[in-house]
Amino acid sequence: MTPLRVGIVGAGIAGLACAEKLTRQGHQVRLFERGRGAGGRMAARRLPTDIGTAHFDHGAQYFTVRDAAFRRRVESWVADGVVARWPSAGVDAHVGVPAMNAPLRRMVDPDSIRWSATVTQIERCGPGWRLGFDRDAAVEVDVAVVATPAERAAELLAPVAPDFAARARATRSEPCWTGMLAFAAPVAVTQDCWRGEEVIAWAARNNSKPGRVGPESWVVQAGPDWSRTHLEADPAWVLAILTKALSNRLGVGLPRLAGAASHRWRYARSGGEGSGAIFDRERRLGVCGDWLVGPRIEAAWRSGDALAERIGGDGGCDRRAP
Ligand SMILES: Cc1cc2nc3c(=O)[nH]c(=O)nc-3n(C[C@H](O)[C@H](O)[C@H](O)COP(=O)(O)OP(=O)(O)OC[C@H]3O[C@@H](n4cnc5c(N)ncnc54)[C@H](O)[C@@H]3O)c2cc1C
Numbered sequence: 001m002t003p004l005r006v007g008i009v010g011a012g013i014a015g016l017a018c019a020e021k022l023t024r025q026g027h028q029v030r031l032f033e034r035g036r037g038a039g040g041r042m043a044a045r046r047l048p049t050d051i052g053t054a055h056f057d058h059g060a061q062y063f064t065v066r067d068a069a070f071r072r073r074v075e076s077w078v079a080d081g082v083v084a085r086w087p088s089a090g091v092d093a094h095v096g097v098p099a100m101n102a103p104l105r106r107m108v109d110p111d112s113i114r115w116s117a118t119v120t121q122i123e124r125c126g127p128g129w130r131l132g133f134d135r136d137a138a139v140e141v142d143v144a145v146v147a148t149p150a151e152r153a154a155e156l157l158a159p160v161a162p163d164f165a166a167r168a169r170a171t172r173s174e175p176c177w178t179g180m181l182a183f184a185a186p187v188a189v190t191q192d193c194w195r196g197e198e199v200i201a202w203a204a205r206n207n208s209k210p211g212r213v214g215p216e217s218w219v220v221q222a223g224p225d226w227s228r229t230h231l232e233a234d235p236a237w238v239l240a241i242l243t244k245a246l247s248n249r250l251g252v253g254l255p256r257l258a259g260a261a262s263h264r265w266r267y268a269r270s271g272g273e274g275s276g277a278i279f280d281r282e283r284r285l286g287v288c289g290d291w292l293v294g295p296r297i298e299a300a301w302r303s304g305d306a307l308a309e310r311i312g313g314d315g316g317c318d319r320r321a322p
Contacts, residue, residue, distance in 0.1 A: 003027050006311065007131050007141035009119045009156065012040025013297055014288045015147030016107040017073075017304030018311075023109065025312040030139065031108075032131065034118035037101070038108050041149075041268065042297065044099035047182055047217075049259035054182035054217040056206050057100040058263050061193075061219065062086055062093040063297035069305065070298050077103045084210040088192035097211035122146070122160050128284060143284045143311060147304060149173060149267040150291040157287070164278055164287055171271030171291045174224035175231055176201075178263045179242035183216040185255040198223040199245040215258055220246050224269065235262045269295040277307035286311055 004027045008015045011033035019029045035043075041059040048054075065071050074094060077083035082102040086095045096102035114136070121132035122144055129144040146153045146164075154168035193204035201223035207216055220242045222230075230238060239262045247254050270291035278287040288307040293299035 001026065004142040006143045006145060007032065007129065007139060008145040008147055009131065010147035011038060011108065011113060012147060012300060013042060013104060014290065014300040014304035016104055017301045018145060018147060018288055018308045020107055021305055021308030022312055027312060029112050031113040032117040032119050033113060033115055036115050038104035039101040042096065042100045042104060044101045045180065047180060047259045047261055049182045049215060051184055051215050051258045054215045054259055055099060055212055056180040056217055056219055058178050058180055058219060059265065060100055060297055061202065061204060062089045062095045064092045065094060065298060067298060067302055070301050077106065080106060082106050086209050088208055095209045119156065122156055124160065143286065145286040145288065145307065147288050149289065150270060151267050153287060153289065161283065161285055167273060171273045173267035173271065174269040175227040176224065176265040176268035177222040177227045177230065177238050178265065179220040179239050180261045181218045181220065181243060181257060182259040183255040184258045186216045187218065187250065187254060188252050189250050194249060196249060198226045199241065200249050203246055203249060218246065238262050277303050277310060279307060279310040
């Protein structure tokens with residue numbers, strides 16, 4: 001099999017799962033990620049406060065494991081100490097250790113990834129593709145893979161694969177306003193996580209997850225309807241509303257706030273297009289991400305893994321011009 005040069009746009013768990021398998025198959029993989037580090041929507045954030053640095057998983061909170069292949073991957077992360085169970089959220093709840101992005105950091109091959117690299121254009125280049133960037137020089141590859149949220153995929157794919165772009169546009173992500181609250185003392189409740197509707201859909205004591213250090217820290221997520229209604233609101237106003245809602249939800253007064261921040265996820269929870277992954281062998285173009293399966297970490301991993309199987313599984317593409 002001739003090794004292919006595969007360029008993957010986006011180093012979330014879908015892009016990294018795709019990269020891992022293609023690399024194992026002997027292909028030359030390069031990842032391009034607009035962020036400065038691994039995470040995507042499994043991001044983690046530090047917040048300096050007057051009582052020390054607070055840590056938050058401000059995207060995905062935990063993940064469940066159903067698929068046999070994903071279970072094997074998770075077991076290897078557990079053996080490596082970068083994933084553990086978090087019983088507070090349920091018997092099958094797993095989290096990254098010491099932060100949600102830990103398994104992604106483990107998946108990254110530093111030699112094959114370029115950080116702070118936003119792909120702005122995908123254009124034809126012979127039988128393959130040229131990836132254009134906001135700053136750096138363009139890169140030529142045999143196969144292009146788009147592993148971004150659906151809305152971003154639609155933008156990139158529209159000029160070169162309007163049919164793929166239309167599929168991405170047909171699914172819709174939900175937004176999520178998130179509050180990160182660090183307290184000077186523990187909040188006086190015994191339960192570590194709470195599910196609700198509006199305003200607050202989820203609240204959790206982040207420092208109750210395994211391996212966390214630092215001050216008492218809570219993540220508060222607004223529900224999708226509330227987040228959509230207030231998408232363009234002032235972040236400070238959102239933070240004040242979420243803090244008040246947390247106190248009401250828990251039914252206790254909150255300790256002194258040592259630090260706080262908010263984050264607006266415009267595309268938090270994806271839809272579920274249902275096809276698993278998209279690959280067109282003739283066009284040498286692939287697409288993966290949670291939105292092709294469902295709004296979960298496991299779904300994103302399965303999509304990336306499935307795409308790699310389709311690109312490389314039956315001999316890949318012929319590198320000669322078709
Ligand atoms: C607030 C929130 C709560 C969630 N809670 C849970 C939960 O509890 N359990 C669960 O299972 N799932 C949860 N999810 C969903 C889960 O995080 C996602 O399903 C999963 O992480 C998606 O992975 P992905 O690789 O498909 O996409 P992403 O993680 O979004 O990765 C895509 C990557 O592409 C990069 N990118 C985008 N455009 C470009 C470009 N033009 N050039 C270069 N790079 C680009 C992005 O920076 C990003 O790193 C939650 C998500 C959010 C935001």
